Amino acid sequence: MKDKIAIPKTTIERLPLYYRCLSKLDRLDVEVISSKELGDRIGVPSTQVRKDLSYYGEFGRRGVGYEVKSLLRQLERILGLDSYWPIVLIGAGNLGRALVNYEGFRRLGLEIKAVLDTDLNKIGNRISNIEVESFKNLDEIVIKHKIQMGIIAVPAVFAQEVADQLVNVGVKAIWNFAPTRIVIPDEVKVKNEDLSVGIVGLVYHLARLD
Amino acid sequence: MKDKIAIPKTTIERLPLYYRCLSKLDRLDVEVISSKELGDRIGVPSTQVRKDLSYYGEFGRRGVGYEVKSLLRQLERILGLDSYWPIVLIGAGNLGRALVNYEGFRRLGLEIKAVLDTDLNKIGNRISNIEVESFKNLDEIVIKHKIQMGIIAVPAVFAQEVADQLVNVGVKAIWNFAPTRIVIPDEVKVKNEDLSVGIVGLVYHLARLD
DNA sequence: TAGATTGTTAATCGATTAACAATC
DNA sequence: TAGATTGTTAATCGATTAACAATC
Known part of the structure; x- marks a missing residue:
């Protein structure tokens, strides 16, 4: 070794x-x-x-x-899959719903414990068996569930603000789906899952086919 | 140059x-x-x-x-973003819906032209302004819209079958969201967008924090 | 002209792979 | 033992970066 x-x-x-x-x-x-x-x-x-x-x-x-x-x-x-890593998801839109139900997670023993949104029309709705809560409650939810990981699934303009709040309440790893770069202290790990990058690679290939 | x-x-x-x-x-x-x-x-x-x-x-x-x-x-x-690249999406589940509405695409001038599914309960539904059609119509839809790119957003077990069909009808680039490797002829470009890989990287980091 | 910034070469760095001794 | 396959070293390959002449 x-x-x-x-x-x-x-x-x-x-x-x-x-x-x-x-x-x-x-x-x-x-x-x-x-x-x-x-x-x-x-x-x-x-x-x-x-x-x-x-x-x-x-x-x-x-x-x-x-x-x-x-x-x-x-x-x-x-x-690290032998430990328990509860997750908070911010953004109860289409993408958020998709992630809660994503089959890949359960297989890994990973679980989204809470879904938060600022939209009053979404708060209270159920996604799978989770009730959408107010983003204002982020602090207490993170403490209650001992959460260290957050997923950002909000529109690009709100992503930085959400990231700042996640860092504030002590989240140590952020998975960002908004198509924008977020700035975060070095000790917090960010994974930018930018979907547009993937598709542009395919278009690049198509454009060069012949 | x-x-x-x-x-x-x-x-x-x-x-x-x-x-x-x-x-x-x-x-x-x-x-x-x-x-x-x-x-x-x-x-x-x-x-x-x-x-x-x-x-x-x-x-x-x-x-x-x-x-x-x-x-x-x-x-x-x-x-290649100065050309027009119509896209067919297979799978009208949560993820499919999220992709149709994904803000990053329109910005790039990319457009999902058709959404297909095999589930009779989903065929006929509207996602945004697109009507979900039967996967059986793949051939004619691809021809009609001159489609060269397909997105797979179905459960892992069906991904290979869908990929085979896409190749059959002449699609040249495939974006695969199912958490499984698909086997495809070399001349077709595949981008595997495996979401579990991203989150495992974050867990790896968390598990090593102290 | 003096200051700024490009485009490119060459050096460095990091990752992959070929080769092979160790050993089941 | 003979055949198979690991673990690791060293060679190769590919990507990044430092340095600098060209030039706006």
Whole structure:
């Protein structure tokens, strides 16, 4: 096991892919898998799989491969999915509703505990089994549920204001879906999930097809 | 202007960020901007801005900077946003509805022309001003609107089947929101927008906070 | 002219991959 | 043992950044 050597960002980004693939293999009762097979399913070479995992320990058996259940547990620990991370979502619009019901989250053991909005027409509505509450109650809700992660799903113009408030009440990680850059202290982690960036990449490709 | 040298993937991913930033500057009537100022707003060094743009031409004036309107037009052309790219969306669930109404698209001049689903309860419903049609009509809809791009917003188990059909009818770019890898011929471009990957990165960070 | 800023080269940095000894 | 596959080193590849001549 290596230590003190910086782990490449790209490695960290691949870990959830390994995790998801192994979950699926486990559900199919596959017991052992080689770095070659695992890599093929994800679209990376076997050396990359081995190198990525080697940053965290030695999880395989030479001449054999990786035991699916055991590697899955290791990745769960590495990714932090063995702990409980309640989430607050700001914005009860279409996107907010979609995220509450997103199948990918439950699979990871992640749960949106509260949905907040400023729109009086939305407060009190139910999304799935969660009642939309007033954004004014952010502080007490974050304390009550011991929340450290917030999702911003509001129009771009409000995103910075919401981000500031989240930081104020002590949230440590923000997932921002508004198509705008938010400015945040360094100690808070932000992931900008900007959907327009993705589609522009596809258009770029289409525009160059012939 | 360079030619024949491969343009880094990372450069292409930054182009939409420049585009968006310049749109905003233009709306604010800013006329000229330096690579330094532009970079600061996006969070990259000025050298990176200049290098990225240099792959496509010489757009600035030494000692002065970049003329916002002119650079914006150049980027529009480079990204292919000066053409018309009608889109078909498969899946009229929460996520599909969110995408139809996503503010980022219209800004880019992109438009979802048709929404399809297999669920009889959803066919005939309206999302914004689009009527949900049967997935069985995919072929004729793609031909009618000359569609080259498809968005998959269905549950993971159906994603591959939908992708196959999209390829069959001649779609050339696919944006996949289902949390699963889809297998597609090389000549069709796929962008996997896997939301679980993003949130796992944040959890990874939270789990290492202290 | 003096100050500012581009476009580009070359150096640096970081990530991927080939190769192979270790070992099941 | 022979065959398979890991974990790791070293080589390669690709992206970022520092430095600076060109020039507005």
